[in-house]
Amino acid sequence: MSSGSTGKQQRHGYAFATQPPSGVSAAVLEWVAECARLTMPDRVVWLDGSLDERQALFSLGESEGIFVQLNQKKWPGCWYHRSNSNDVARTEHLTFICTPSQDTAGPTNNWMDDKLAYAKLRGLFAGSMKGRTMFVIPFVMGPLGSPLAKVGVELTDSPYVAANMGIMTRMGLQAWQQLGPAGTEFTRCLHSIGDVNPERRYICHFPFDNTIWSFGSGYGGNALLGKKCLALRIASFLGKQQNWMAEHMLLMGIESPSKEKTYVAAAFPSACGKTNFAMLIPPEKYKRAGWKITTLGDDIVWMWVDKESGRLHAINPETGYFGVVPGTNSKSNPNALEACRSNTIFTNVGLVKLSDGTFDVWWEDSDWPAPEKCINWEGKEWTPAIAKETGMKAAHPNSRFTAPMENNPVLDPAARDPKGVPVNAIVFGGRRSKTIPLVYQAFNWVHGVYVGATIGSETTAAATGQQGVVRRDPMAMLPFIGYNIRDYLGHWFRMRKLMSDCPRVFMVNWFRKNDAGKFLWPGFGENMRVLKWIVDRCHGRAYARETTVGWMPRPEDIDIEGIDVTLADIRELETVSTDEIKQEILLQEELFLKIAGELPKEMIFQRELLITRL
Ligand code: GTP
Ligand code: SPV
Numbered sequence: 259m260s261s262g263s264t265g266k267q268q269r270h271g272y273a274f275a276t277q278p279p280s281g282v283s284a285a286v287l288e289w290v291a292e293c294a295r296l297t298m299p300d301r302v303v304w305l306d307g308s309l310d311e312r313q314a315l316f317s318l319g320e321s322e323g324i325f326v327q328l329n330q331k332k333w334p335g336c337w338y339h340r341s342n343s344n345d346v347a348r349t350e351h352l353t354f355i356c357t358p359s360q361d362t363a364g365p366t367n368n369w370m371d372d373k374l375a376y377a378k379l380r381g382l383f384a385g386s387m388k389g390r391t392m393f394v395i396p397f398v399m400g401p402l403g404s405p406l407a408k409v410g411v412e413l414t415d416s417p418y419v420a421a422n423m424g425i426m427t428r429m430g431l432q433a434w435q436q437l438g439p440a441g442t443e444f445t446r447c448l449h450s451i452g453d454v455n456p457e458r459r460y461i462c463h464f465p466f467d468n469t470i471w472s473f474g475s476g477y478g479g480n481a482l483l484g485k486k487c488l489a490l491r492i493a494s495f496l497g498k499q500q501n502w503m504a505e506h507m508l509l510m511g512i513e514s515p516s517k518e519k520t521y522v523a524a525a526f527p528s529a530c531g532k533t534n535f536a537m538l539i540p541p542e543k544y545k546r547a548g549w550k551i552t553t554l555g556d557d558i559v560w561m562w563v564d565k566e567s568g569r570l571h572a573i574n575p576e577t578g579y580f581g582v583v584p585g586t587n588s589k590s591n592p593n594a595l596e597a598c599r600s601n602t603i604f605t606n607v608g609l610v611k612l613s614d615g616t617f618d619v620w621w622e623d624s625d626w627p628a629p630e631k632c633i634n635w636e637g638k639e640w641t642p643a644i645a646k647e648t649g650m651k652a653a654h655p656n657s658r659f660t661a662p663m664e665n666n667p668v669l670d671p672a673a674r675d676p677k678g679v680p681v682n683a684i685v686f687g688g689r690r691s692k693t694i695p696l697v698y699q700a701f702n703w704v705h706g707v708y709v710g711a712t713i714g715s716e717t718t719a720a721a722t723g724q725q726g727v728v729r730r731d732p733m734a735m736l737p738f739i740g741y742n743i744r745d746y747l748g749h750w751f752r753m754r755k756l757m758s759d760c761p762r763v764f765m766v767n768w769f770r771k772n773d774a775g776k777f778l779w780p781g782f783g784e785n786m787r788v789l790k791w792i793v794d795r796c797h798g799r800a801y802a803r804e805t806t807v808g809w810m811p812r813p814e815d816i817d818i819e820g821i822d823v824t825l826a827d828i829r830e831l832e833t834v835s836t837d838e839i840k841q842e843i844l845l846q847e848e849l850f851l852k853i854a855g856e857l858p859k860e861m862i863f864q865r866e867l868l869i870t871r872l
């Protein structure tokens with residue numbers, strides 16, 4: 259390792275710090291030294307989170323061929339990255355919870371004995387950073403000063419990961435301050451891109467050691483360790499012990515014409531509409547009436563019971579959006595598009611060379627006409643003709659933008675408030691072409707937990723594997739629960755006892771199709787019409803009828819003025835077929851059998867009640 263006499267490493271005129279700043283705790287120094295001895299980087303660089311440094315990370319990445327600068331007139335501060343084509347989604351089969359006992363991980367997680375996992379990964383990490391730079395990335399998840407804010411340190415050999423962490427987390431010197439000069443409580447995140455070989459790819463979590471080791475992938479959820487690994491898997495494990503919750507949810511504010519504010523947290527599985535819902539623009543008529551939607555977060559919430567009010571409060575631990583690109587346009591999600599206008603990283607979209615030699619990006623269903631040609635996510639030449647002939651995509655269906663939340667024109671004023679916001683409603687949802695109605699409300703919290711626990715959803719491109727098959731995805735957390743699902747569900751039931759007033763619970767499905775395979779509901783901004791019913795229910799205003807699955811609006815309770823949806827469509831969308839629900843209960847067995855013998859009794863009661871109602 260060369261530190262240089264000045265403690266700085268020159269890179270394109272910028273000097274990265276090669277010595278730790280003052281105030282870094284001994285525990286951090288020791289751990290970084292230990293990891294450096296294992297991975298043997300040529301140099302260790304201590305990131306401070308400054309803007310100049312971010313620029314230097316991009317320049318360094320550019321010289322390594324992993325970043326391409328986009329046309330700065332059209333895309334100020336924006337960069338393009340293409341990952342290895344075998345490394346474009348989360349790999350759930352290579353993701354492990356590593357503990358002494360398999361029971362801690364439970365039946366839905368891949369488990370590895372912790373000692374074996376350390377031994378195996380030590381072998382992979384040994385010398386893996388030779389000839390490379392190790393970046394020390396200090397970061398905080400959660401607003402500084404929040405009771406739940408957590409410090410993490412990620413060591414990585416990827417400038418792409420470092421630049422992303424700078425957008426997605428509170429990265430930099432403030433993390434050392436939050437930890438304190440004697441601090442020992444931080445999540446130890448070790449990452450190396452290795453040789454990006456799926457055969458040598460492991461994403462390992464050691465919840466008892468507050469440690470994450472990830473090897474062989476540079477893709478988002480596998481490599482930005484503050485996100486799914488820390489803020490969901492490790493955090494859910496901690497939350498169970500400390501009476502709080504880490505959930506795969508968006509968080510949004512709804513202001514009514516009378517300035518009443520309602521906060522909704524919603525759990526939809528990956529690539530099922532969280533980012534879109536969190537940023538929705540109400541239809542013209544609602545805007546005119548004074549309805550406003552604001553975003554607090556689009557992927558993760560941490561929730562705890564506020565001592566004073568006895569209500570559930572929530573924060574978004576992140577500071578950016580790692581969002582699905584294809585389909586993002588000025589009609590579907592103008593706010594997301596606006597958020598991507600500057601200081602954004604585009605990963606695995608099409609790269610277009612302009613006539614002046616600068617670069618643009620393109621993706622399917624964007625606002626811009628298709629280019630004559632571009633380089634697609636696999637690095638191959640793409641043309642509209644090739645696309646037509648072979649079905650080749652310019653952008654990978656799971657291509658992503660990394661955009662700072664500051665760029666969101668409808669960022670909620672409380673988005674950085676350490677006290678969080680009180681949650682009025684929890685909304686569950688899935689991608690279901692049949693069976694599940696547009697919206698219903700659970701009878702109470704316990705029923706709501708059953709509804710969330712039995713979510714089924716058609717799989718998407720966000721994870722590798724077969725797509726479009728219905729799988730159970732409890733609370734949209736199946737890939738992210740950091741411990742035994744039995745205890746996770748028990749925790750949800752138990753949380754009710756800690757609250758004096760609890761959020762109302764709903765289920766939605768934007769994806770129901772008719773027999774011709776066409777979506778019955780227009781979705782996106784028009785989801786406001788469903789949201790209004792939810793908000794009104796929260797405040798005891800809207801009408802609902804009791805059905806076998808829960809409280810439902812009458813068809814006339816969903817406003818369809820100004821959209822191409824008829825009352826008959828709404829009836830179809832809200833149809834609950836006894837036969838289909840029976841089928842659904844049978845499908846739930848897939849989950850129940852896994853937890854057999856240990857299923858929280860509330861789950862069994864709720865299923866019995868549902869069967870009785872049928
Ligand atoms: P992750 O970032 O993977 O957790 O996903 P997400 O839940 O934030 O999903 P996102 O909002 O990015 O939506 C993914 C895809 O779902 C989009 O590309 C849209 O095509 C589709 N989608 C989102 N909202 C709607 C909707 O209301 N109706 C329909 N039909 N499709 C939607
Ligand atoms: C998801 O897959 O749910 C995402 C993207 O939000 S990733 O960060 O890759 O997990």
Ligand code: MN
Nearest residue numbers: 506528529557
């Ligand atoms: Mn997600």
